[in-house]
Amino acid sequence: MEKQGCLTNKVAVVTGAGRGLGEAIAYGLAREGAIVCPWDINQETIQKVAEKLKSDYGRTGKPGVVDVTDARAVENEINWVVKTFGSLDILIANAGILHAYDITEFPEDIWRKVIEVNLTGYFICAKYAAKVMKQQRRGVIVQINSKSGKKGSFRNSAYAASKFGGIGLTQSIALDLAPYGVRVNAVCPGNLLDSPLWQESLFDQYAKKWGISREEVRKKYIEQVPLGRPCTYQDVINVVIFLCDERSSYMTGQAINITGGQEMR
Ligand SMILES: NC(=O)c1ccc[n+]([C@@H]2O[C@H](COP(=O)([O-])OP(=O)(O)OC[C@H]3O[C@@H](n4cnc5c(N)ncnc54)[C@H](O)[C@@H]3O)[C@@H](O)[C@H]2O)c1
Incomplete structure (x- = not known):
């Protein structure tokens, strides 16, 4: 059954939607x-997401x-999207990668790759979305940034640099596009401890690095959050939907923390 809601018939592109947060935002x-x-x-995962979108949401x-x-x-x-559906109303720039090394050991090619996907990839998607949105004189761009876009991240310099850059890009293109009624904002989630990124990679990496168990790593991260729990997909989806909707029509160039207050610690 086709769903009705505050974004009915808005045409949206979500990048990096094959799994994790991007997949959850697509359903949201x-x-x-x-x-x-x-x-x-990833062709295989994106096909499955498309099938679920069709079966569950019409x-x-x-x-x-x-x-x-x-x-x-x-x-x-x-x-293609504009030709087929008549417009592009929403771009969610979510695709991102994380590779962590101490600065003295950071391979230059991996550094460049992180910047290329997280920062230049956002620029490229925003550029071509903006061309359409400027002509339409409406549209919304939301970048999925991170709390590491506002505060340095231990042994994680490429990721933090790419995300800090993302906030500069968000503010700058928000200025470029404001006269055309196009809004550009970012969200900065805390740690999504139940996401594949953590479950399949980061928990083991940190457990090994610090010589503690996965459960102890989880406890350590939750203790940093005043609200005492990890960030969830729904926490992020709620803010993303608000930023896509008319209710946020006076907001542009912002980078909204969704961290349970973690940045205050
Ligand atoms: N997981 C977290 O704790 C967390 C916290 C804050 C912010 N974020 C941000 O959320 C976003 C999504 O993170 P996630 O945890 O879901 O990651 P993830 O690794 O689970 O998923 C990322 C998806 O992006 C795709 N992707 C990678 N490179 C791409 C490229 N060049 N072009 C298109 N797609 C590409 C991958 O195939 C994958 O499906 C990222 O921007 C990340 O920085 C994640």
């Missing part, structure tokens, strides 16, 4: 009635196998 927007085009570099835009660092692929796919 569809629950509000949006036509969601999920993109990812319809989906076209799934795209799109690498956000490939400007031609991004441009072509955005043109």
Whole structure:
């Protein structure tokens, strides 16, 4: 059944939507009635997400196998979306990667890759979305940033640098696009401890590095949060939907913390 909500018939692209937070945001927007085009570099996962969008929410835009660092692929796919659905109302720039090393051991090629996906990839998607939104004189861009976009992150310099850069980019393009009625904001989630990124990679990495168990790593991170729990997908989805909706029509260039108060510690 087609869903009705505050984003009914809005056409949305979500990058990095093959799993994790991007996948959850794709379903969150569809629950509000949006036509969601999920993109990812992983063909298999993005196909499954598209099938679930169709079966659970009634319809989906076209799934795209799109690498956000490939400007031609991004441009072509955005043109396709606009030709098919008539507009592009929402871009969620979510695709991101994390590789952590001490600065003295950080391989230059991996540093460049993190900046390329997290910062340049956001720039490329925002650029081609902005071309359409400027002409439409409406549209919303939301970048999925991180608490590491506002505070340095131990042995995680490339990720933090890419996310700090993302806030500069968000503020700057918000200025470029404000005269056209296009709004650009970022959200800065805390640790999504139940996401695949943590479950499949970070818990083991940190447990090994500090010589403690996965449970102790979890406890250590939760203790840093005044509200005493990890960030959830729904915490992020709630704010993303608000930023996509008219209720936030006087907000642009902002980077909203969703951290349970962690940045105060
Ligand atoms: N997991 C967390 O705790 C957390 C916290 C704060 C912010 N974030 C941010 O949320 C976003 C999503 O994180 P996640 O935890 O869901 O990550 P994830 O690794 O689970 O998922 C990322 C998705 O992006 C895709 N991707 C990677 N490179 C891509 C590229 N070049 N082009 C297109 N797609 C690409 C991957 O295939 C994957 O499906 C990231 O921007 C991340 O920085 C995550």
